[in-house]
Amino acid sequence: MNAHCSGPLDAGGPVLLIGAGKMGGALLDGWLARGLDPASVFVVDPALPEFTAERWRRAGVRLGPQPGDLSGPAAILLAVKPQAVEGALPAAATFAGPDTVVVSVLAGTTLATLSAGLADGQAVVRAMPNTPAAVGRGVTGCVAGGQTRPEQRDLADRLLRAVGDVVWVEDEGLIDAVTGVSGSGPAYVFLLVETLARAGVAAGLPAELAQTLARKTVEGAGELLARSSEPPEILRRNVTSPNGTTAAALEVLMAEDGLAPLMERAVAAATRRSRELAG
Numbered sequence: 330m331n332a333h334c335s336g337p338l339d340a341g342g343p344v345l346l347i348g349a350g351k352m353g354g355a356l357l358d359g360w361l362a363r364g365l366d367p368a369s370v371f372v373v374d375p376a377l378p379e380f381t382a383e384r385w386r387r388a389g390v391r392l393g394p395q396p397g398d399l400s401g402p403a404a405i406l407l408a409v410k411p412q413a414v415e416g417a418l419p420a421a422a423t424f425a426g427p428d429t430v431v432v433s434v435l436a437g438t439t440l441a442t443l444s445a446g447l448a449d450g451q452a453v454v455r456a457m458p459n460t461p462a463a464v465g466r467g468v469t470g471c472v473a474g475g476q477t478r479p480e481q482r483d484l485a486d487r488l489l490r491a492v493g494d495v496v497w498v499e500d501e502g503l504i505d506a507v508t509g510v511s512g513s514g515p516a517y518v519f520l521l522v523e524t525l526a527r528a529g530v531a532a533g534l535p536a537e538l539a540q541t542l543a544r545k546t547v548e549g550a551g552e553l554l555a556r557s558s559e560p561p562e563i564l565r566r567n568v569t570s571p572n573g574t575t576a577a578a579l580e581v582l583m584a585e586d587g588l589a590p591l592m593e594r595a596v597a598a599a600t601r602r603s604r605e606l607a608g
């Protein structure tokens with residue numbers, strides 16, 4: 330697993346995180362878990378919960394740096410909500426130096442928007458991670474701006490790889506669909522747990538038992554998928570006895586109006602929303 334590559338994570342210089350909520354916080358925890366020197370990590374976030382701030386402060390992370398405390402970090406990781414980009418980009422521009430790579434995880438925020446708020450020629454990477462990053466099992470799709478040098482792209486890759494796998498695309502237009510599949514994807518899986526549990530209740534199970542069964546089923550299936558070299562289709566077939574119970578369920582799920590068109594519509598909606606956010 331890439332998140333567990335050998336040797337402590339080395340960014341070759343300070344790293345500034347702007348926005349340390351769910352996604353930024355997961356990245357920061359991943360960096361610390363991978364051995365990045367906490368004294369080289371700076372965080373700007375005006376609304377951190379005190380217990381989170383205290384945990385990072387105690388780890389040695391430096392919170393709320395002023396421009397004089399840090400100039401030209403190796404990387405700036407931007408992880409505010411897309412709607413807050415206009416407030417956060419000036420801060421990034423203030424701290425960035427000519428060799429800083431600015432890595433954004435903001436949904437629907439294009440390389441052009443990022444570049445417009447930064448100095449001419451600033452290296453920029455647009456990335457789309459997902460929340461399993463919080464347990465080192467994320468997957469991030471990225472695209473690098475034209476001004477980004479190979480070593481800056483490598484640094485972005487190392488920082489994102491600290492929390493899971495990383496894939497690069499050359500065409501920025503693909504990032505909207507990456508968002509629709511893997512950025513938002515964990516929510517679809519959690520909804521599956523919720524709806525499977527509800528269906529269990531409808532089939533006669535007590536609610537708590539249905540929730541346990543649904544949750545453990547998705548956890549176990551995910552782990553089996555992770556550990557198996559078989560494609561999901563084979564793992565599905567392994568559950569399905571001819572004329573058995575699974576076949577009966579799959580007849581519903583794989584019908585013309587079953588899960589496939591529903592998932593296609595859901596991913597298309599997320600992809601479309603990512604494009605809308607880009608304006």
Ligand SMILES: NC(=O)C1=CN([C@@H]2O[C@H](COP(=O)(O)OP(=O)(O)OC[C@H]3O[C@@H](n4cnc5c(N)ncnc54)[C@H](O)[C@@H]3O)[C@@H](O)[C@H]2O)C=CC1
Nearest residue numbers: 348350351352373374376408409410411413416435436458
């Ligand atoms: N949550 C998810 O599943 C994923 C989120 N993303 C992207 O990550 C970004 C952050 O999302 P979440 O972490 O879910 O949101 P969040 O609300 O948990 O975190 C955002 C953080 O930014 C801080 N913030 C707001 N304005 C700021 C400013 N001007 N300067 C510094 N910090 C500021 C807030 O206090 C907050 O802690 C979004 O752009 C989202 O599109 C990307 C992939 C997955």
Ligand SMILES: O=C(O)[C@@H]1CCC=N1
Nearest residue numbers: 436459508512513514
């Ligand atoms: O819902 C969102 O907009 C963000 C981006 C991908 C996951 N969460």
